[in-house]
Amino acid sequence: RTQQGGSFIEQIIRDDLQSGRVSKVVTRFPPEPNGYLHIGHAKSICLNFGLAEQFGGDCNLRFDDTNPAKEETEYVESIKRDVSWLGFRWAHLRFASDYFESFHRWALELIEAGRAYVDDQGPEEIRASRGTLTEPGRESPWRNRSVEENRDLFRRMGEGEFDEGSRVLRARIDMAHPNINMRDPVLYRILKKSHHRTGDRWCLYPMYDFAHGYEDAIEGVTHSICTLEFADHRPLYDWFLENVSVPSRPRQYEFARLNLTYTVMSKRKLLQLVTEKIVSGWDDPRMPTISGLRRRGYTPSAIRRFCADIGVSKANSLVDIEFLQFCIREELNRDADRVMAVLDPLKVVIENYPEGQIEELEALNNPEAAEATYRKIPFGREIFIERDDFMENPPKKFFRLSPGSEVRLKHAYLVTCTDVIRDGSGRVVELRCRYDPESRGGEAPDGRKVKGTLHWVEASHALAAEVRLYDRLFTLRDMDSMEEGKDYRDYLNADSLRVVSALVEPSLGQAGPGERFQFLRHGYFIVDDDSRPEALVLNRTVSLKESWSK
Ligand code: ATP
Ligand code: MG
Ligand code: MG
Numbered sequence: 001r002t003q004q005g006g007s008f009i010e011q012i013i014r015d016d017l018q019s020g021r022v023s024k025v026v027t028r029f030p031p032e033p034n035g036y037l038h039i040g041h042a043k044s045i046c047l048n049f050g051l052a053e054q055f056g057g058d059c060n061l062r063f064d065d066t067n068p069a070k071e072e073t074e075y076v077e078s079i080k081r082d083v084s085w086l087g088f089r090w091a092h093l094r095f096a097s098d099y100f101e102s103f104h105r106w107a108l109e110l111i112e113a114g115r116a117y118v119d120d121q122g123p124e125e126i127r128a129s130r131g132t133l134t135e136p137g138r139e140s141p142w143r144n145r146s147v148e149e150n151r152d153l154f155r156r157m158g159e160g161e162f163d164e165g166s167r168v169l170r171a172r173i174d175m176a177h178p179n180i181n182m183r184d185p186v187l188y189r190i191l192k193k194s195h196h197r198t199g200d201r202w203c204l205y206p207m208y209d210f211a212h213g214y215e216d217a218i219e220g221v222t223h224s225i226c227t228l229e230f231a232d233h234r235p236l237y238d239w240f241l242e243n244v245s246v247p248s249r250p251r252q253y254e255f256a257r258l259n260l261t262y263t264v265m266s267k268r269k270l271l272q273l274v275t276e277k278i279v280s281g282w283d284d285p286r287m288p289t290i291s292g293l294r295r296r297g298y299t300p301s302a303i304r305r306f307c308a309d310i311g312v313s314k315a316n317s318l319v320d321i322e323f324l325q326f327c328i329r330e331e332l333n334r335d336a337d338r339v340m341a342v343l344d345p346l347k348v349v350i351e352n353y354p355e356g357q358i359e360e361l362e363a364l365n366n367p368e369a370a371e372a373t374y375r376k377i378p379f380g381r382e383i384f385i386e387r388d389d390f391m392e393n394p395p396k397k398f399f400r401l402s403p404g405s406e407v408r409l410k411h412a413y414l415v416t417c418t419d420v421i422r423d424g425s426g427r428v429v430e431l432r433c434r435y436d437p438e439s440r441g442g443e444a445p446d447g448r449k450v451k452g453t454l455h456w457v458e459a460s461h462a463l464a465a466e467v468r469l470y471d472r473l474f475t476l477r478d479m480d481s482m483e484e485g486k487d488y489r490d491y492l493n494a495d496s497l498r499v500v501s502a503l504v505e506p507s508l509g510q511a512g513p514g515e516r517f518q519f520l521r522h523g524y525f526i527v528d529d530d531s532r533p534e535a536l537v538l539n540r541t542v543s544l545k546e547s548w549s550k
Pocket of ligand 3: 267
């Protein structure tokens, strides 16, 4: 899916630089601080910061904090952390709320020019009079107020004289415009709320469409890139810029937002998952948030590679979550050290191995690494293997352990199962084996073929670990195709988290939060932030299975 010669936006920028319309590229990433960033935002971050980097320009991180009702400093901090973690540096850190005076001045300019008016209709009336695609809207009875009256009312709105919802400031454009966004949109509403940065200075707050282009103009943004839903708002974006004296003239371009299979990405829904405690927090490893992906074990480079490879287009589509998993799996296959961990332990006693003896075996850390490094792992008479690596009555082609069969213990010896021990209820609780002392390293001197290789841990040195196995949070592939009357919470996957008590090799005792490993045959894991040396916790990032092919 990588595009030859770059995206359509790159082409536009090249043309603008060549024609001289633009001399230095300035972009911005403009999140509203009303939630944590998700993988969709990562696409926008990679695009905006990536273009600035590519063309030697600047990209600002700008908080679009024009709605005091939902915005919080906690979100501001998390967004800064996530953008930095992804590996990007902003040229300037900006807040739309720093521009409130300018917005206000421009609103007055529109009033003076007869291009804005105070409307006394309530929100319901305004909505009802907007018209439809086929029918023009109805003009407000307050549309033809004098400039003087508008100036006076707008001032009094700003002084807190009127109630929320009782009056708004609207642009005076055209109630019969074929584009409904152009039918006298609201510029300002009364909100008697404290703002996370401006406090109680304002009780008038600007609307997104009115403010956004001005924010861009103040910052000298040349290419204001947003998602496709805003294509219909572009004429309005242009109208606002053309009808007041702004310091620069930005242009808006639209690209398709990222949608992922089995994933919801709206911040409103993600917030609900958090507040209703369906997940453990914004950074729950099942969340599509940047902080969730980080805790899940994703790397910045895997996310950036994903964003680069899915490309930038003008058509909405649904990207397979398996492709995101492929990106991290490929990277970890190259970078992660291999270790042994048993997730569902079954004890094995090697009867002919000397009691009390422990020997140290050499284990290669990563066969993919350019330089081979080794670690020591203990081996002894008692070990644990994976319960489902043993079958009492195996089908044909079962190459793991069963009564009388021989398998290879990774890095160790060949062993043959001689006996099965059960508890009172008939459950297998232990296996008895014999090992071939001549097979150290895993090959017999007589060259006999042994197909199965099992991972294991030595019983007296193994460390207990809590291992969290994740599955997708939702069961529906396209979460935009929910059945009528259903809620996204009706599609929650009841098995999205499974916690198991595992036994892991002792080398993991040295591992700290954030370290990544491959557990042989189980996948890639990261040491969780909750992990302590005496109480290890690991999260599975992704399994080993290749379910996506390029
Ligand atoms: P949501 O609908 O999830 O609340 P939003 O668009 O309201 O997202 P913003 O904080 O306004 O959230 O987003 C900041 C930037 O990220 C915007 O420019 C927006 O276009 C972009 N963005 C948001 N979601 C996606 C997505 N799924 N794919 C690509 N870009 C996105
Ligand atoms: Mg938005
Ligand atoms: Mg939103």
